[in-house]
Amino acid sequence: MSKPFYNLDNFEAQTSVGCLLRRLTNLMVPRAEARFADEHFTFSHWVALLCLRDGLATTCADISRHMNYDSGATTRMVDQLEARGLVSRNRSQTDRRVVHLTLTPEGREVTKAMATPTIAFWNEMLGDFSHDEAAQLVGLLTRLLQRLEKTPVEPAQEAAE
Numbered sequence: 001m002s003k004p005f006y007n008l009d010n011f012e013a014q015t016s017v018g019c020l021l022r023r024l025t026n027l028m029v030p031r032a033e034a035r036f037a038d039e040h041f042t043f044s045h046w047v048a049l050l051c052l053r054d055g056l057a058t059t060c061a062d063i064s065r066h067m068n069y070d071s072g073a074t075t076r077m078v079d080q081l082e083a084r085g086l087v088s089r090n091r092s093q094t095d096r097r098v099v100h101l102t103l104t105p106e107g108r109e110v111t112k113a114m115a116t117p118t119i120a121f122w123n124e125m126l127g128d129f130s131h132d133e134a135a136q137l138v139g140l141l142t143r144l145l146q147r148l149e150k151t152p153v154e155p156a157q158e159a160a161e
Contacts, residue, residue, distance in 0.1 A: 017144070035117035040084075041110070044069075046118070048077055049086065049111040052103050059100060086110055 006016075013019040033043040044067070051057035051066050064074040078101065081087040086107035092098035103111065126134045 032118060032121060035121055036114070039114065039117075041114060043118075044077060045081060046111065046114045048074075048081065049103065049107060049114070052087065052101055053108065053111050057101070059098060063101075081107070 029043070036043045036046065047067060048057075048063050051063050057063040057066050060074050060078050061071065063069070063078065064071045067074070069077075078087060078089075082089060085104055088102050088104055090100045090102065092100060126137075129137065
């Protein structure tokens, strides 16, 4: 980008990418969770299973980072998934401190079945978008995500006195 997009004159909450993404998340999560209200699993359970299915995570720590969850809460969630026979834990052969997680065959079936309400939700939300617009949105969000993942978290600069 040759010229900065934002400046002090045009930076408003209604058009701030950060504010828009936060608002979208705040609106999306309760609606997605509601789709799982009658299920024996929560939306968070499904996201954890999806992380394992799609290779985004192989350990509790990976799931914790991906979902921005406390490590203790993630461990309890994985305990629940393991107790239901959906996930198995396997200690690493090269580093005994590491415990890898894998979906069981039943976990794969449940993950697939639980995808239906989420797919329906997103298809409904994207109903006013053309297929090309939806693909462009996914592409742009993916690009922004990749940029953010490469950007280190830095402490705020103190204001000049």
